[in-house]
Amino acid sequence: MKAAWNILSKIMVKQFYIANAGFFLFLFLFFFGIVQAGQLIWYHHSLMLAMISSPLFLFIVMTAWLLYNCKCILFCTSVIQSGNGGFLYMLRALPFSKQLLLYVFVGTVLYLPVLAYACILATVAYTTGAAIVSVQVAAYQLLMIIISTTAIYSAINKTGESAVTKLVATLGSLLSIRIGYHAFLITYILHSRKVTFAVVKLFSLLMLSMLFVRNSDSFDTDLFSIFYPLTITAHAALVLHCVDFNETLLQCNRNLPLHWLKVACMYLLTWFIILLPEAAFMLINNHGNMPVDIIILQSMAAVACLLLFTGMAYACGLDMERYLLFVFMVYIILLILQKSAGHLVTLAAFSALALAVFQSHYYSFEREK
Amino acid sequence: MLIISNYQKQYPGTDTPVLSITKLELAAGCYWIKGENGSGKTSLIKSIAGLLPCTGEIAVNGLNIRNNRMGYTKIVYYAEAEPQYPGFLTGKELMDFYFATKKGHLPHKLIKGLGVDQFMNSKTAVYSSGMMKKLSLVLGFTGNPALILLDEPLIALDAAAVDTLQHTITAYCNQGISFIVTSHQPLDNSIVKVDAGFIIKDKTLLKENQ
Incomplete structure (x- = not known):
């Protein structure tokens, strides 16, 4: 039994959390990263009270839980049906009760993030006198x-597909999002560059927390103008990975009638999405320390800055040393320009420069040997 | 159909060009380029496809790659020797993407003939090298081509797929579509009529009987 659990935990549980690390990180940032630490409990308590008082809101949340459960089941069934999971059919030899116990463990551990939140919700519902909602949540x-x-x-014991598996597969195929050209890079980052993404975002949010949360009473604009560009510069690693990906696994795109501007737009959209958490964090935790229009201008300049890094990655043929030198130079220029010329001029200058560098180097790109 | 003049390909950080072509004019037809490993076949074919920058002029049906890149890439197609695609995309997603950009039509006969319809909804991460090759060939035929560049099209394919591909090449040739094929394995001349053979020797392209 212990041996079987060891195998299942490695092949299903561990692999599930590794494969979905980007997804969990995104959820974590979404639920816990954008709210000031002191207000986190109050924020989630308010959310839960809203779920308890609004049946529609609770229904939406329960649907999201069902979709997450489908995701877990699809992962398990795909492991069982894959070549690597073929040996799991040996588990049929175990007695029914032991098998059941094993699969309850697996299902519960995969479902744990939702289960933990739901348990707290049920407790809050019970303590606020909404016992029926509490029972509903628990039963669900x-x-x-x-x-x-x-x-x-069923996946392990039946030779044909079970009704549940079929239902889940149908749901999965209905819900599966088709990945279009503009989503290639963001999908690549969340699929293959999870660790880099996580490290960059943690660094970035740590910096912003220091500026906006820890020092919110004595907010220093000078410190902001030094550290915010630094968080943007940290994203240069993601830029390099994306250009490398685009010129390796998507190199054939050069044989497609894609205008350089369309390619630039794909990068631009990716950088815009990537930098959304920083913009949201600054806006939510601002508390009047900085004018909102300056935050928006800064965020737009950050997107332009990443496009400039993209153009530079092309210009230096993905040569790491030259690229890092360029990135450092851009950081210095950004500091000087923001101080001396203002945010609007910085945004205009960086946007124009980014497009010019990208346009002049995209078609002539050749990887340095 | 294809005009190449003053072509030279030199990789960054190297002293000498891998290939030079002063002048080459090809009428519509099917052409076979041969050469030893590393002779520059893939460099040439990638340059014509627009994947590698080079010096000189390349034009197909009057469209120059430098002056009219969009128009050029709408009619010049390419299937690579060892295709690689992002593992998180399905073959269908790639086909839809190519179809959306190249327009024209999907090569339904080839899709069915190579059996790509059997696996196109799976992510490319689970494809074997043969499946990747088949997908790459389908992508190379998707749209409305005037010239199709096939880099080692026969490697990794099973016998039935080789037969299907050769019949497809012949069918396309009969419609006036040109081919440039690099291959170490000969095409079956009872199926495909090759108009001329070329060999890359001493860093230049020579007609085979020269």
Whole structure:
């Protein structure tokens, strides 16, 4: 039994959390990163009270939980049906009760992030006198675990597809998002560059927390103008990875009638999405320390700055040393320009320069040997 | 159909060019380029496809790659020797993307003939090298081509797929579409009529009987 759990935890649980690290990081930043630390409990308590008082809101949340459970089940069934998971059919030899226990464990551990939140919600509902909502939430969690356990059991024990697996697969295919050209880079980052993304975002949000949260009472604009460009510069690593990806696995795109401006727009959109958490963090935790229009201008200049890094990655043929030198120079120029010429001029200058560098180097790009 | 003049390809950080072509004019047809490993076949074909920058002029049906890149890439297609695609994309997503950019039509016969319809909804991460090659060939035929560049099209393909591909080349040739093929393995001349063969020797391109 212990040996079987060891195998399942490695092949399903561990792999699930590794494969979805980007997804969890995004959720974590979304739920916990954009709110000031002191207001976190109050914020989530208010959210829970809203769920308890509004049946529609609770229904939406429960649908999201169901979708997450489908994601977990799809992952497990795909592991079982893949070549690597073929040996899991050996588990059929275990007695029914032991198998069931194993699959309950797997289903529960995969569902744990939702389960923990739902348990707190049920407790809050109970303590605020909404016992029915509390029971509903608890019963729903039980149902989710029963569904996942049944699906895993069926996938391992049935030769044909079970009704639950078919239902989940149908749901999965209905919900699967088609990845279009403009989503290639963001998908690449969340799929293959999770660790770099996580490190850059943690660094970036740590810097902004120091500026906007820890020193909110004595906010220093000079410190901001030094450290904010530094957080943007940290994103240069992601830029280099993306250009490398685009010129390796998507190199054939050069044989497609894609105008350089369209390629630049794909990069621009990616950098805009990537920098959204920083912009949201600054706007939410600003508390009047900086004018909102300056924050928006800074955020737009940051997107232009990443496009400039992109052009430079092309200009130096993805040569790391030259690229880093360019990035450092851009950081210095950004500091000087913001201080001496203002935010609007910086934005205009960086946008024009970024497009010029990209346009002049995109078609002539050749990787340095 | 294809005009190349003063072509030279030199890689950054190297002293000498890998290939030089003073003048080459090809009428519509099917052409086979041969040469030893590293002779510059892929460099030439990638330059014509627009994947590698080079000096000189390359034009197909009057469209110059430098002056009219969009128009040029709408009619010049390419299938690479060892294709690689992002593992998180499905073959269908790539086909849709190529179709959306190149317009024209999907090569349904080739898709079915190579069996790509059987696996196109799976992510390319699970494809074998043969499946990747088949997908790359389908992508190379997607749209409305005037010239298709096939770099080692026969490697990694099973016998049935080789047969399907050769019949497709012939069918396209009969419609006036030109091919430039680099291959170490000969095409079956009972199926494909090759108009001329070229060999890359001493860093230049020579007609085979020269």
